Amino acid sequence: MVRKLILFLEMHQPRRLKYGVLNKLCDLRSDEINEVGISSIIFNDEVNKEILNRVADRSYVPTRVNEGFG
Amino acid sequence: MYQLELMRDLGNEGFRTAISISGSLIEQLLMWRPDVIDLLKELIRRGIIELVAEPYHHSLASIISRDLFLEELRDHVEINKSLFGQVPITYENTEFLYRNDWGALMEKAGAAIVLTEGVDWVLGWRSPTYLYGAPNLRIKLLLRHYRLSDDIGFRFSNRSWDQWPLTADKYMAWIRATPPGDFVLIGLDFETFGEHHWRESGIFEFLAWLPKEARRADVTFIQPSSLVNEEPIDYLDIPSTISWADVEKDDSAWQGNELQRIALEHVVSIGNLMRSYGLEKTWRYLLMSDHYYYMSMKYGPSGEVHNYFNPFNSAFTAFKAIEDVVVGITCALANARKDRFYGIK
Numbered sequence: 001m002v003r004k005l006i007l008f009l010e011m012h013q014p015r016r017l018k019y020g021v022l023n024k025l026c027d028l029r030s031d032e033i034n035e036v037g038i039s040s041i042i043f044n045d046e047v048n049k050e051i052l053n054r055v056a057d058r059s060y061v062p063t064r065v066n067e068g069f070g
Numbered sequence: 071m072y073q074l075e076l077m078r079d080l081g082n083e084g085f086r087t088a089i090s091i092s093g094s095l096i097e098q099l100l101m102w103r104p105d106v107i108d109l110l111k112e113l114i115r116r117g118i119i120e121l122v123a124e125p126y127h128h129s130l131a132s133i134i135s136r137d138l139f140l141e142e143l144r145d146h147v148e149i150n151k152s153l154f155g156q157v158p159i160t161y162e163n164t165e166f167l168y169r170n171d172w173g174a175l176m177e178k179a180g181a182a183i184v185l186t187e188g189v190d191w192v193l194g195w196r197s198p199t200y201l202y203g204a205p206n207l208r209i210k211l212l213l214r215h216y217r218l219s220d221d222i223g224f225r226f227s228n229r230s231w232d233q234w235p236l237t238a239d240k241y242m243a244w245i246r247a248t249p250p251g252d253f254v255l256i257g258l259d260f261e262t263f264g265e266h267h268w269r270e271s272g273i274f275e276f277l278a279w280l281p282k283e284a285r286r287a288d289v290t291f292i293q294p295s296s297l298v299n300e301e302p303i304d305y306l307d308i309p310s311t312i313s314w315a316d317v318e319k320d321d322s323a324w325q326g327n328e329l330q331r332i333a334l335e336h337v338v339s340i341g342n343l344m345r346s347y348g349l350e351k352t353w354r355y356l357l358m359s360d361h362y363y364y365m366s367m368k369y370g371p372s373g374e375v376h377n378y379f380n381p382f383n384s385a386f387t388a389f390k391a392i393e394d395v396v397v398g399i400t401c402a403l404a405n406a407r408k409d410r411f412y413g414i415k
Contacts, residue, residue, distance in 0.1 A: 004253035004292045005245055005284065006212065008185055010162070011260040012092040012128045014360035016381055017391045025398025030409035033402055038352050042395050047381075049102050055265065056071040056103045 013052060016044040073263045074109045076278060081118035083281035086291040088185075089119050089260065090162055093126035093146055094358065096153065107153070114154050120293040121150050122185065123158040129357040130324055132163050132172045134338055139163075139172065142354070143179040159183060160294040164359050166214065166257065166314035167321060170307065173204045173211075181209050182298050185257065187314045188213035192306055199251020203302035210302055212294055214257040214314060218244065223258045224375075227271040235272065238279035242287040252300075253292065257314060316372035323372070324362040329389040334362055336396045347403055356395065364388035 024041050039045075077085060091110070099106045113119040125131045125142035126149070132139040143161065151157050161181035163172055168186035176184050188198030196202075198213035221241070225231045233240070245254050259266065267273040284291060315323035325331055337356045344353040365385045366373070382388040 003246075003289055005289050006253055006255045006292055006294055007087045008122065008162075008214070008255060008257040008294070009087055009089045009260040009262075010092075010124075010165070010257070011089055011095055013095045013098055014128070014358050015094055015098070015355055017361060017395060019382070019387065019391050020394060021391075022394040022398045022401075025395070026401040026405070028402040028405065030406035033347060033349075033406050035349060035351050038349060038399065038402075039355075042352070042398075043355070045098075048098060052098055052102055055261070056106055 018044045071106055078113055080281050084291055085281040086293055088122050088294050090122035090124045092128040093149055094128055114156055121156045121158045123147050123161045125164050127354045127358050128164050130359050139175055140179055169311050170309055173207055173209055177207050177209045183210050183294050185212050187312050187319055188215055189312045189319050192308055197251050199254055200303040201297055201300050203305045205305050205307050212255050215254045219256045223262050227267045238276050238283040242283040245289055246287045324359050327367050329365045329385055330362045333389055333392050361392050
């Protein structure tokens with residue numbers, strides 16, 4: 001009989017990619033090429049922020065709803 | 071947050087858990103919800119949570135290169151140490167990916183215990199409820215009991231399941247009745263509690279009653295690190311990739327089709343270029359397993375799980391998203407190079 005229980009939980013939120021950013025990237029000026037500038041173009045952090053807040057505030061988060069992807 | 075608050079209360083009743091918090095999530099929590107970080111710190115300080123190390127960006131680094139995998143593991147250990155004051159000795163690769171050579175690298179990074187999947191074809195007649203060793207290594211392997219894990223992770227809300235509703239007392243009876251062994255490892259996504267299974271499903275009540283029912287069943291919650299000095303009952307040779315994902319339990323959730331393989335190959339191919347422009351961090355984010363998971367084209371039970379998690383309409387849309395980034399960044403850096411040499415855009 002088993003008397004010990006280990007509960008492992010994987011806690012992760014991806015940084016989702018935005019859709020259709022090719023033109024924006026090609027239009028970048030050289031002084032705009034840095035981690036912050038590129039990240040703000042390619043990652044959908046507004047959605048990530050919203051999801052994180054909703055999870056943290058106890059709400060159920062429908063993964064697919066209104067994320068604004070293609 | 072609610073889950074963590076509940077765990078804080080349950081800590082007084084003997085509840086313990088081991089959690090791997092990806093660097094990606096840590097960074098986002100620090101940006102937007104530092105209150106969650108503070109709560110995590112409290113739970114870690116009180117010994118309710120044991121931290122587990124993993125590749126920092128929850129990435130496919132192990133598939134790409136040994137050095138990158140080691141760096142990702144060490145970066146994650148470092149943030150756990152600097153932010154939470156705990157140096158993990160228990161490790162997992164992203165989504166429980168494992169094979170012998172990755173076990174060796176995790177040991178090199180500091181692992182004493184590695185969590186991975188209790189895959190039937192690896193175990194054969196053996197049970198996942200014992201501690202195993204890895205050939206020629208000092209690490210101990212703890213194997214996830216996927217049937218008991220999936221009872222919570224996948225079947226809990228399923229009203230057509232003949233065991234629905236699953237209650238804490240029933241579940242603890244199952245744990246107790248598990249054929250001979252030393253422990254059961256249950257492995258789940260954290261969001262099982264509240265997102266995969268809504269509050270209305272009763273999942274929080276289930277969690278809240280677990281410690282009480284565990285006590286009644288004479289079952290104790292333990293942390294993986296408490297087994298570090300135990301002797302393995304046998305050694306498991308795992309030359310091919312295993313994971314906890316999908317029915318196949320291999321790497322096909324992320325590298326199972328041409329789209330996934332091409333996308334990863336393209337991202338890897340711009341690594342040196344991005345590094346040379348100081349974009350290493352962004353590049354690492356592009357190696358995150360999720361981007362490739364969304365490109366899966368599996369059908370059946372595995373396909374349903376992929377679709378549930380997928381914010382894109384199709385595998386092709388997910389593929390285009392990352393291809394646009396690869397082509398776009400290459401384009402941007404080519405323009406920057408022109409600018410650098412000729413002073414023009």
